[in-house]
Amino acid sequence: MLTQPSNIAPKQSRSAELLERFRTVRAATMHFCSPLSPEDMMVQSSPEASPVKWHLAHTSWFFETFILSEFVANYQPFDPNFHWLFNSYYRSLGEMPEKKLRASFSRPPLDQILSYRRHVDAAIERLLSHMPEDESQRRIVLGLEHEQQHLELAATDIKHAFFTNPLHPAYRPANPSLRPSENIAPPLNWLSFTPGTSARPGIVGIGTSPDPTDIYAFAFDNETPRHPIYLAPFQLASRPVMCAEYLAFIEDNGYSRPELWLSEGWDTLQAEGWQAPLYWVRDPATPAGWSIFTLQGFRPLGEISETPVCHLSFFEADAFARWSGNRLPTEFEWEFVASGVASGSGSPSGSGSPSTAGSPYAAGSPSTAGSPSTAGSPSIAGSPSIAGSPYAAGLAAGFSPLNNPSQTEGFSPGASHLRGNFMESGHLHPQVGSATAPTPQQLFGDVWEWTQSPYTGYPGYKPLPGALGEYNGKFMSSQIVLRGGSCVTPETHIRATYRNFFSPSTRWQFSGLRLARDGA
Numbered sequence: 001m002l003t004q005p006s007n008i009a010p011k012q013s014r015s016a017e018l019l020e021r022f023r024t025v026r027a028a029t030m031h032f033c034s035p036l037s038p039e040d041m042m043v044q045s046s047p048e049a050s051p052v053k054w055h056l057a058h059t060s061w062f063f064e065t066f067i068l069s070e071f072v073a074n075y076q077p078f079d080p081n082f083h084w085l086f087n088s089y090y091r092s093l094g095e096m097p098e099k100k101l102r103a104s105f106s107r108p109p110l111d112q113i114l115s116y117r118r119h120v121d122a123a124i125e126r127l128l129s130h131m132p133e134d135e136s137q138r139r140i141v142l143g144l145e146h147e148q149q150h151l152e153l154a155a156t157d158i159k160h161a162f163f164t165n166p167l168h169p170a171y172r173p174a175n176p177s178l179r180p181s182e183n184i185a186p187p188l189n190w191l192s193f194t195p196g197t198s199a200r201p202g203i204v205g206i207g208t209s210p211d212p213t214d215i216y217a218f219a220f221d222n223e224t225p226r227h228p229i230y231l232a233p234f235q236l237a238s239r240p241v242m243c244a245e246y247l248a249f250i251e252d253n254g255y256s257r258p259e260l261w262l263s264e265g266w267d268t269l270q271a272e273g274w275q276a277p278l279y280w281v282r283d284p285a286t287p288a289g290w291s292i293f294t295l296q297g298f299r300p301l302g303e304i305s306e307t308p309v310c311h312l313s314f315f316e317a318d319a320f321a322r323w324s325g326n327r328l329p330t331e332f333e334w335e336f337v338a339s340g341v342a343s344g345s346g347s348p349s350g351s352g353s354p355s356t357a358g359s360p361y362a363a364g365s366p367s368t369a370g371s372p373s374t375a376g377s378p379s380i381a382g383s384p385s386i387a388g389s390p391y392a393a394g395l396a397a398g399f400s401p402l403n404n405p406s407q408t409e410g411f412s413p414g415a416s417h418l419r420g421n422f423m424e425s426g427h428l429h430p431q432v433g434s435a436t437a438p439t440p441q442q443l444f445g446d447v448w449e450w451t452q453s454p455y456t457g458y459p460g461y462k463p464l465p466g467a468l469g470e471y472n473g474k475f476m477s478s479q480i481v482l483r484g485g486s487c488v489t490p491e492t493h494i495r496a497t498y499r500n501f502f503s504p505s506t507r508w509q510f511s512g513l514r515l516a517r518d519g520a
């Protein structure tokens, strides 16, 4: 039976939008590689990282394995060996090389990997031009989200590779036209939240349940299903912790005081010899005594002391929070606040009044005043008014997250993007917050924010069927959730419900923290 033309047009048009997005995302990966040499793309400088060349092949492998081989009749794989060679961790598909051996992949050469990408690109383009079935389009959307995850990993992996190189090359020189507009971070203030409504105090919705009839309503399986939870009143800091504040922790012997550290964290600190975040190197020639390696090469701490601190493990983030007399937020507190920011509706809460009472640092905690890099910093002084905060408008609107299950869902052709310092900004490093932006600020972009939440399945969680069920679910042990994306996350990849996860000792991602505490 013929389908009515009126039904075909929108489907064709959305399929064309998906093709456009496919081209954009694949091109972004290649654009990122443009400053790199073939030799750069072969380096694997730690067991948890991968060579950029491997990322180029593996993302193509994903499209070939989960879309082309399943949905294209008589599809000819580029090279049958690639089926196992570029499998990352999908054990139900068979064996794969040990991850630490990826640095030995001088063969296949880069040219062949680039031909592989072109082969896959052409096949996906043909598929999308022939009105493919819904499931294949869903898989392409997943493949694009996967490609964006690996683009971010390529950025963090090459940063580590260049740091370990004795010449410490820059991925790209700093662009003078991208000088930050702000040099001093805004004060760090408390925002208070009393979740829920008077009828259901404390009850809020977390996660998402994408419309199953909308093949573009994407979320990873680990973000589903949307479900109610209880949240007690809490306070969240208006911005992430910045380098100058973290320096005060270092100078207060934070790395030598076991009472501040979780047991496993202290053991890791001892074993690894941690004295500062990853990429901080003592540099007596600079006023602050430290330089920090960035994708633009080394920069004195004094130049970027007002930017959010990053490359922290969960253990360091947790120790800093304890030192300051506070704690890390739960992932649910974070999402509750971020969902209001993402939806543009203002307040995430049906009740409660955000306030900015006091500094987030407990009385008696060392001040950053007097630190070589923070003299004159206003970061922990005073509390500005919140007049003009989007929360006031949101309170009036009576926004209730439980009644808005789709307000934070991800990719949809034509959807607007969240604002923040993402990969597309070109900074490739966290930036100073704005003195005039609404608070909370920098929830999205800049740094992934460690939460205190273990990575587990939500009530009713079901992994994707088949081998794709290995994508997220099998990592639900011994990992901690991070939220919000970073300065190397593609901007169309993030959403309020997005759950990143790493083992608690991980430091090579752009991971920082935002403080929280109990009570409204």
Ligand SMILES: [Fe+2]
Pocket (backbone or CB within 6 Å): 058, 088, 146, 150
């Ligand atoms: Fe992957």
